[in-house]
Amino acid sequence: MGSAGDLQSTMTLERILQAARQGDLETLRTLHAEGKLQPDLKDPMEASIVHHAARGGKVGCLRYLVDEVQLEGNSRARNGATPAHDAAATGNLACLQWLLTQGGCDFEDKDNSGATILHLAARFGHQEIIGWLLRFGTNDAMVATDTGALPVHYAAAKGDLPTLQHLIEYCPNTINSQTRNGATPLYLACQEGHLEVIQYLVKDCGADPHIRASDGMTSLHAAAQMGHSTVIVWLMSFTDISLCERDADGATAMHFAASRGHAKVLSWLLLHGGDMSTDNFGGTPLHDAAENGELEVSLFFIYLPLMYEYN
Numbered sequence: 001m002g003s004a005g006d007l008q009s010t011m012t013l014e015r016i017l018q019a020a021r022q023g024d025l026e027t028l029r030t031l032h033a034e035g036k037l038q039p040d041l042k043d044p045m046e047a048s049i050v051h052h053a054a055r056g057g058k059v060g061c062l063r064y065l066v067d068e069v070q071l072e073g074n075s076r077a078r079n080g081a082t083p084a085h086d087a088a089a090t091g092n093l094a095c096l097q098w099l100l101t102q103g104g105c106d107f108e109d110k111d112n113s114g115a116t117i118l119h120l121a122a123r124f125g126h127q128e129i130i131g132w133l134l135r136f137g138t139n140d141a142m143v144a145t146d147t148g149a150l151p152v153h154y155a156a157a158k159g160d161l162p163t164l165q166h167l168i169e170y171c172p173n174t175i176n177s178q179t180r181n182g183a184t185p186l187y188l189a190c191q192e193g194h195l196e197v198i199q200y201l202v203k204d205c206g207a208d209p210h211i212r213a214s215d216g217m218t219s220l221h222a223a224a225q226m227g228h229s230t231v232i233v234w235l236m237s238f239t240d241i242s243l244c245e246r247d248a249d250g251a252t253a254m255h256f257a258a259s260r261g262h263a264k265v266l267s268w269l270l271l272h273g274g275d276m277s278t279d280n281f282g283g284t285p286l287h288d289a290a291e292n293g294e295l296e297v298s299l300f301f302i303y304l305p306l307m308y309e310y311n
Helices: 002-022 025-033 049-056 059-068 083-090 093-101 117-123 127-136 151-158 161-170 185-192 195-204 219-226 229-238 253-259 263-271 285-291 295-310
Strands: none
Touching (some): 059 093, 093 127, 117 151, 151 185, 195 229, 253 263
């Protein structure tokens, strides 16, 4: 009997959440009349019925659930997100506006990671929401998450140029801002290979390519580690960054490219001044390639002297 009862409860919960997501007010009213819309009803991630209505973009459901059923409009899921966080993440501006003005949510609410609604809008590229928040909200683009990330860091890492432009126009002093591990927007864009964003940050905004992360890595190191050859070529052509720059362990761009098996990147670096220097532990790029099982790169270095000899 217990199992049957649990199954029935699960089915009822799913019916309620689905109705909230789909904006099915008739079903919600019927279930409320039966006494089934209880405040403690939540999904396995502890998101409430109101969260699901916000995700679905159903303003009518939000009004009904909060104003008539008297459910909390600012309840928290397990990750600390409010329904406003969910509306921002899914791009539902009308729901977000209602939750902030009438549903009890606040512009400064943070989830368990320290992310605000502006962080989530930037992370998922919802430009209309970002524009509204920057114009009418009290949410500051300089508010950081627990890891020190600002909304511009999310936009740069995603490669979302329009969102990044909007955020930097609103708050220009975020251009060289660093997360707790020292990553700048430029560093993240180089790490992810977003050339158009990199060009905007350097040429239009004056981003500094020499700023180092906490481990001493530069934007060039980040691009080399991930094998983004077009980014490396652009940085070497249009900035004064050097292939000789080392991280805190003495590793160069050559070391980083070799450690991840990026043979084409290594070929270009060698042709443009890269060398087989050792890091602080005496290791060469060949050592890094071998330690990480990068056979193609290891063979590349082994046969390199022969290539020069026959050329």
